[in-house]
Amino acid sequence: MRARAATSLARSGAGALVLALALAACSSDDGPDGASDDATLSVVASTNVWGDVVRQVGGDLVDVTSVVDDPSVDPHSFEANARVELAMSRADLVVVNGGGYDDFASQLLDALDQAPPVVVAVDSHAADDAHADESPEETHAEETHAEDGHAHGEGNEHVWYDLPTVEAVALDVADELAALAPEHAAQLRANADAFVGRLAELEQRAARLAEEHGGAEVLATEPVPLFLVEAAGLVDRTPPQFSAAVEEETDVPPAAMSEMLDLVSSPQVAFLVYNEQTTGPQTDQVLEAAQAAGRPVVDVTETLPEGEDYVSWMAGNLDAFAQALA
Numbered sequence: 001m002r003a004r005a006a007t008s009l010a011r012s013g014a015g016a017l018v019l020a021l022a023l024a025a026c027s028s029d030d031g032p033d034g035a036s037d038d039a040t041l042s043v044v045a046s047t048n049v050w051g052d053v054v055r056q057v058g059g060d061l062v063d064v065t066s067v068v069d070d071p072s073v074d075p076h077s078f079e080a081n082a083r084v085e086l087a088m089s090r091a092d093l094v095v096v097n098g099g100g101y102d103d104f105a106s107q108l109l110d111a112l113d114q115a116p117p118v119v120v121a122v123d124s125h126a127a128d129d130a131h132a133d134e135s136p137e138e139t140h141a142e143e144t145h146a147e148d149g150h151a152h153g154e155g156n157e158h159v160w161y162d163l164p165t166v167e168a169v170a171l172d173v174a175d176e177l178a179a180l181a182p183e184h185a186a187q188l189r190a191n192a193d194a195f196v197g198r199l200a201e202l203e204q205r206a207a208r209l210a211e212e213h214g215g216a217e218v219l220a221t222e223p224v225p226l227f228l229v230e231a232a233g234l235v236d237r238t239p240p241q242f243s244a245a246v247e248e249e250t251d252v253p254p255a256a257m258s259e260m261l262d263l264v265s266s267p268q269v270a271f272l273v274y275n276e277q278t279t280g281p282q283t284d285q286v287l288e289a290a291q292a293a294g295r296p297v298v299d300v301t302e303t304l305p306e307g308e309d310y311v312s313w314m315a316g317n318l319d320a321f322a323q324a325l326a
Contacts, residue, residue: 044091046102056195080104098122099157124168162227206231220273221283271296271324296324
Protein backbone atom coordinates (compact mmCIF):
# COMPACT_ATOMS: atom_id res chain seq x y z
CA MET A 1 0.00 0.00 0.00
CA ARG A 2 2.80 2.43 0.85
CA ALA A 3 5.54 3.71 -1.39
CA ARG A 4 8.41 2.90 0.92
CA ALA A 5 11.20 5.30 0.03
CA ALA A 6 13.93 2.92 1.12
CA THR A 7 13.06 0.15 -1.30
CA SER A 8 13.62 2.11 -4.46
CA LEU A 9 16.60 3.97 -3.06
CA ALA A 10 18.49 0.93 -1.87
CA ARG A 11 17.95 -0.91 -5.14
CA SER A 12 19.09 1.94 -7.33
CA GLY A 13 22.48 3.26 -8.28
CA ALA A 14 21.70 6.38 -6.31
CA GLY A 15 21.23 4.31 -3.19
CA ALA A 16 24.58 2.63 -3.69
CA LEU A 17 26.22 6.03 -4.10
CA VAL A 18 24.62 7.39 -0.93
CA LEU A 19 25.74 4.37 1.05
CA ALA A 20 29.22 4.47 -0.45
CA LEU A 21 29.60 8.12 0.53
CA ALA A 22 28.28 7.40 4.01
CA LEU A 23 30.58 4.47 4.65
CA ALA A 24 33.52 5.03 2.30
CA ALA A 25 36.67 3.77 3.94
CA CYS A 26 34.52 3.05 6.99
CA SER A 27 33.92 6.75 7.46
CA SER A 28 32.00 7.83 10.50
CA ASP A 29 30.41 10.57 12.52
CA ASP A 30 32.95 11.88 15.00
CA GLY A 31 32.17 12.13 18.69
CA PRO A 32 31.21 15.41 20.35
CA ASP A 33 34.81 16.62 20.35
CA GLY A 34 35.51 15.50 16.79
CA ALA A 35 38.11 12.96 17.85
CA SER A 36 38.88 10.00 15.62
CA ASP A 37 42.15 8.14 15.97
CA ASP A 38 43.55 4.72 16.67
CA ALA A 39 42.68 5.03 20.37
CA THR A 40 38.95 5.33 19.72
CA LEU A 41 36.50 2.46 19.74
CA SER A 42 34.67 1.81 16.47
CA VAL A 43 30.89 1.50 16.87
CA VAL A 44 28.34 0.78 14.14
CA ALA A 45 24.70 1.66 14.79
CA SER A 46 21.87 0.56 12.52
CA THR A 47 20.27 4.02 12.61
CA ASN A 48 21.41 7.49 13.56
CA VAL A 49 19.06 7.41 16.57
CA TRP A 50 21.11 4.72 18.26
CA GLY A 51 24.27 6.27 16.83
CA ASP A 52 23.53 9.46 18.75
CA VAL A 53 22.89 7.53 21.95
CA VAL A 54 26.32 5.92 21.53
CA ARG A 55 27.95 9.32 21.00
CA GLN A 56 26.29 10.72 24.12
CA VAL A 57 27.82 7.88 26.14
CA GLY A 58 31.15 7.44 24.37
CA GLY A 59 32.05 11.06 23.67
CA ASP A 60 35.50 11.36 22.14
CA LEU A 61 36.27 7.72 22.99
CA VAL A 62 34.09 6.41 20.15
CA ASP A 63 34.04 6.65 16.38
CA VAL A 64 30.41 6.08 15.33
CA THR A 65 29.07 4.95 11.95
CA SER A 66 25.29 5.20 11.55
CA VAL A 67 24.13 3.05 8.63
CA VAL A 68 20.72 4.66 8.10
CA ASP A 69 20.88 8.40 8.70
CA ASP A 70 18.58 9.79 6.01
CA PRO A 71 14.98 10.64 7.03
CA SER A 72 13.81 9.61 3.55
CA VAL A 73 15.04 6.03 4.07
CA ASP A 74 12.97 3.40 5.90
CA PRO A 75 15.07 0.91 7.91
CA HIS A 76 12.25 -1.67 7.62
CA SER A 77 13.09 -2.27 3.96
CA PHE A 78 16.66 -0.99 3.77
CA GLU A 79 19.03 -3.25 1.85
CA ALA A 80 22.66 -3.08 2.95
CA ASN A 81 25.69 -3.89 0.82
CA ALA A 82 29.23 -5.13 1.32
CA ARG A 83 30.45 -1.82 2.72
CA VAL A 84 28.05 -2.08 5.63
CA GLU A 85 29.15 -5.66 6.26
CA LEU A 86 32.78 -4.52 6.21
CA ALA A 87 32.07 -1.77 8.72
CA MET A 88 30.32 -4.22 11.04
CA SER A 89 33.11 -6.78 10.74
CA ARG A 90 35.63 -4.14 11.85
CA ALA A 91 33.50 -2.70 14.65
CA ASP A 92 34.31 -3.06 18.33
CA LEU A 93 30.59 -2.79 19.12
CA VAL A 94 27.34 -2.84 17.12
CA VAL A 95 24.05 -1.31 18.31
CA VAL A 96 20.82 -2.34 16.60
CA ASN A 97 17.13 -1.84 17.26
CA GLY A 98 16.01 -5.44 16.74
CA GLY A 99 12.45 -6.69 16.84
CA GLY A 100 12.34 -7.02 13.06
CA TYR A 101 12.85 -3.30 12.53
CA ASP A 102 16.37 -3.35 11.09
CA ASP A 103 16.65 -6.92 9.83
CA PHE A 104 19.48 -5.96 7.48
CA ALA A 105 21.74 -5.55 10.51
CA SER A 106 20.76 -8.87 12.07
CA GLN A 107 21.31 -10.67 8.78
CA LEU A 108 24.76 -9.14 8.33
CA LEU A 109 25.77 -10.00 11.88
CA ASP A 110 24.62 -13.58 11.41
CA ALA A 111 26.78 -13.83 8.29
CA LEU A 112 29.98 -12.74 10.07
CA ASP A 113 32.47 -15.43 11.07
CA GLN A 114 33.20 -13.54 14.26
CA ALA A 115 30.60 -10.96 15.24
CA PRO A 116 31.46 -8.11 17.62
CA PRO A 117 29.51 -7.52 20.84
CA VAL A 118 25.97 -6.33 20.07
CA VAL A 119 23.51 -4.22 22.05
CA VAL A 120 19.93 -4.92 20.92
CA ALA A 121 17.50 -2.19 21.95
CA VAL A 122 14.41 -4.40 22.11
CA ASP A 123 16.29 -6.67 24.52
CA SER A 124 17.01 -3.66 26.74
CA HIS A 125 13.31 -2.78 26.50
CA ALA A 126 12.31 -6.30 27.52
CA ALA A 127 14.78 -6.37 30.39
CA ASP A 128 13.53 -2.99 31.60
CA ASP A 129 9.94 -4.27 31.51
CA ALA A 130 10.92 -7.49 33.26
CA HIS A 131 12.67 -5.68 36.10
CA ALA A 132 9.78 -3.24 36.47
CA ASP A 133 7.21 -6.03 36.76
CA GLU A 134 9.15 -8.85 38.42
CA SER A 135 8.34 -10.16 41.85
CA PRO A 136 11.04 -11.33 44.28
CA GLU A 137 10.11 -14.92 43.46
CA GLU A 138 10.66 -14.48 39.71
CA THR A 139 13.40 -16.73 38.42
CA HIS A 140 16.21 -15.88 36.04
CA ALA A 141 14.81 -18.40 33.56
CA GLU A 142 11.47 -16.59 33.54
CA GLU A 143 13.21 -13.26 32.94
CA THR A 144 15.22 -14.70 30.08
CA HIS A 145 12.05 -16.08 28.49
CA ALA A 146 10.42 -12.66 28.70
CA GLU A 147 13.41 -11.04 27.02
CA ASP A 148 13.40 -13.61 24.24
CA GLY A 149 9.75 -12.87 23.49
CA HIS A 150 10.40 -9.18 22.90
CA ALA A 151 13.55 -9.88 20.93
CA HIS A 152 11.50 -11.74 18.36
CA GLY A 153 9.42 -8.67 17.59
CA GLU A 154 6.40 -8.91 19.85
CA GLY A 155 4.60 -5.61 20.36
CA ASN A 156 5.78 -2.23 19.14
CA GLU A 157 9.38 -2.38 17.89
CA HIS A 158 9.74 1.41 17.76
CA VAL A 159 11.38 1.39 21.18
CA TRP A 160 13.51 4.50 20.65
CA TYR A 161 10.34 6.49 21.42
CA ASP A 162 10.28 4.81 24.85
CA LEU A 163 12.42 6.94 27.16
CA PRO A 164 13.09 4.22 29.79
CA THR A 165 14.30 1.91 27.02
CA VAL A 166 16.70 4.55 25.72
CA GLU A 167 18.00 4.93 29.27
CA ALA A 168 18.56 1.17 29.46
CA VAL A 169 20.34 1.13 26.09
CA ALA A 170 22.64 3.96 27.18
CA LEU A 171 23.61 2.06 30.32
CA ASP A 172 24.12 -1.16 28.33
CA VAL A 173 26.33 0.71 25.85
CA ALA A 174 28.34 2.15 28.74
CA ASP A 175 28.87 -1.34 30.15
CA GLU A 176 29.98 -2.75 26.78
CA LEU A 177 32.35 0.14 26.10
CA ALA A 178 33.74 -0.06 29.63
CA ALA A 179 34.50 -3.75 29.06
CA LEU A 180 36.39 -2.81 25.89
CA ALA A 181 38.22 0.13 27.49
CA PRO A 182 38.25 -0.49 31.26
CA GLU A 183 40.65 2.39 31.83
CA HIS A 184 37.84 4.73 30.75
CA ALA A 185 35.01 2.97 32.58
CA ALA A 186 34.41 5.77 35.09
CA GLN A 187 34.14 8.41 32.36
CA LEU A 188 31.85 6.28 30.23
CA ARG A 189 29.48 5.60 33.10
CA ALA A 190 29.53 9.28 34.08
CA ASN A 191 28.59 10.19 30.50
CA ALA A 192 25.76 7.66 30.58
CA ASP A 193 24.49 9.00 33.89
CA ALA A 194 24.49 12.56 32.52
CA PHE A 195 22.54 11.44 29.47
CA VAL A 196 20.06 9.52 31.62
CA GLY A 197 19.58 12.71 33.63
CA ARG A 198 18.58 14.58 30.48
CA LEU A 199 16.17 11.78 29.60
CA ALA A 200 14.65 12.05 33.09
CA GLU A 201 13.85 15.69 32.36
CA LEU A 202 11.99 14.57 29.23
CA GLU A 203 10.06 12.04 31.29
CA GLN A 204 9.06 14.81 33.69
CA ARG A 205 7.83 16.92 30.78
CA ALA A 206 5.78 13.99 29.49
CA ALA A 207 4.35 13.48 32.98
CA ARG A 208 3.28 17.13 33.12
CA LEU A 209 1.47 16.71 29.81
CA ALA A 210 -0.27 13.68 31.27
CA GLU A 211 -1.37 15.71 34.29
CA GLU A 212 -2.75 18.50 32.11
CA HIS A 213 -4.17 16.53 29.17
CA GLY A 214 -4.36 12.90 30.30
CA GLY A 215 -7.01 10.95 28.42
CA ALA A 216 -6.98 13.13 25.32
CA GLU A 217 -7.53 11.00 22.22
CA VAL A 218 -5.19 10.95 19.22
CA LEU A 219 -4.76 9.07 15.96
CA ALA A 220 -1.54 7.91 14.28
CA THR A 221 -0.86 6.93 10.69
CA GLU A 222 1.69 4.45 12.02
CA PRO A 223 2.44 3.33 15.60
CA VAL A 224 5.97 4.80 15.53
CA PRO A 225 5.64 7.31 18.42
CA LEU A 226 3.10 5.49 20.58
CA PHE A 227 5.44 4.94 23.52
CA LEU A 228 5.85 8.72 23.80
CA VAL A 229 2.11 9.22 23.23
CA GLU A 230 1.39 6.88 26.15
CA ALA A 231 4.01 8.57 28.36
CA ALA A 232 2.16 11.85 27.79
CA GLY A 233 -1.06 10.24 29.02
CA LEU A 234 -2.72 10.32 25.61
CA VAL A 235 -4.99 7.59 24.24
CA ASP A 236 -4.45 6.13 20.78
CA ARG A 237 -7.81 5.67 19.05
CA THR A 238 -6.42 4.42 15.73
CA PRO A 239 -8.45 1.43 14.48
CA PRO A 240 -6.29 -1.67 15.01
CA GLN A 241 -6.96 -2.93 11.48
CA PHE A 242 -5.70 0.37 10.07
CA SER A 243 -2.46 0.16 12.06
CA ALA A 244 -1.94 -3.50 11.19
CA ALA A 245 -2.39 -2.89 7.46
CA VAL A 246 0.02 0.03 7.46
CA GLU A 247 2.62 -1.98 9.36
CA GLU A 248 2.22 -4.94 7.00
CA GLU A 249 2.32 -2.71 3.91
CA THR A 250 -1.09 -3.92 2.70
CA ASP A 251 -4.23 -2.04 1.75
CA VAL A 252 -6.28 -0.83 4.69
CA PRO A 253 -9.66 -2.64 4.81
CA PRO A 254 -12.48 -0.33 3.64
CA ALA A 255 -14.28 -0.48 6.99
CA ALA A 256 -11.12 0.46 8.92
CA MET A 257 -10.37 3.25 6.45
CA SER A 258 -13.89 4.63 6.80
CA GLU A 259 -13.62 4.51 10.59
CA MET A 260 -10.24 6.28 10.50
CA LEU A 261 -11.60 9.06 8.29
CA ASP A 262 -14.63 9.50 10.53
CA LEU A 263 -12.45 9.69 13.62
CA VAL A 264 -9.96 12.16 12.18
CA SER A 265 -12.86 14.47 11.32
CA SER A 266 -14.35 14.17 14.81
CA PRO A 267 -13.82 16.85 17.48
CA GLN A 268 -13.20 14.09 20.03
CA VAL A 269 -9.74 13.57 18.51
CA ALA A 270 -7.17 16.10 19.70
CA PHE A 271 -4.65 15.65 16.88
CA LEU A 272 -3.24 13.33 14.23
CA VAL A 273 0.31 11.99 14.46
CA TYR A 274 1.63 11.69 10.91
CA ASN A 275 4.75 9.67 10.12
CA GLU A 276 6.23 11.66 7.26
CA GLN A 277 9.05 9.17 6.70
CA THR A 278 6.84 6.39 5.32
CA THR A 279 3.76 7.54 3.46
CA GLY A 280 1.30 6.24 0.90
CA PRO A 281 -2.04 7.07 -0.71
CA GLN A 282 -4.12 5.97 2.27
CA THR A 283 -2.06 7.71 4.94
CA ASP A 284 -2.06 10.80 2.73
CA GLN A 285 -5.85 10.56 2.51
CA VAL A 286 -6.04 10.58 6.31
CA LEU A 287 -3.71 13.59 6.42
CA GLU A 288 -5.87 15.47 3.93
CA ALA A 289 -9.01 14.66 5.94
CA ALA A 290 -7.38 15.97 9.12
CA GLN A 291 -6.35 19.18 7.41
CA ALA A 292 -9.82 19.64 5.92
CA ALA A 293 -11.36 19.22 9.38
CA GLY A 294 -8.93 21.69 10.92
CA ARG A 295 -7.43 18.94 13.06
CA PRO A 296 -3.89 19.66 14.33
CA VAL A 297 -1.22 17.44 12.77
CA VAL A 298 2.03 16.48 14.51
CA ASP A 299 4.69 15.29 12.06
CA VAL A 300 7.12 12.65 13.30
CA THR A 301 10.03 10.73 11.78
CA GLU A 302 11.68 7.39 12.48
CA THR A 303 15.28 8.60 12.29
CA LEU A 304 17.02 11.61 13.76
CA PRO A 305 16.41 14.82 11.78
CA GLU A 306 19.48 16.69 10.58
CA GLY A 307 20.94 19.03 13.17
CA GLU A 308 19.22 17.36 16.14
CA ASP A 309 20.45 15.11 18.90
CA TYR A 310 18.19 12.58 20.58
CA VAL A 311 17.16 14.79 23.49
CA SER A 312 16.41 17.87 21.39
CA TRP A 313 14.44 15.69 18.96
CA MET A 314 12.23 14.19 21.66
CA ALA A 315 11.86 17.59 23.32
CA GLY A 316 10.60 18.93 19.99
CA ASN A 317 8.08 16.10 19.75
CA LEU A 318 6.77 16.88 23.24
CA ASP A 319 6.58 20.57 22.32
CA ALA A 320 4.53 19.63 19.26
CA PHE A 321 2.19 17.53 21.40
CA ALA A 322 1.71 20.43 23.81
CA GLN A 323 1.05 22.90 21.02
CA ALA A 324 -1.51 20.59 19.40
CA LEU A 325 -3.27 20.16 22.75
CA ALA A 326 -3.33 23.87 23.59
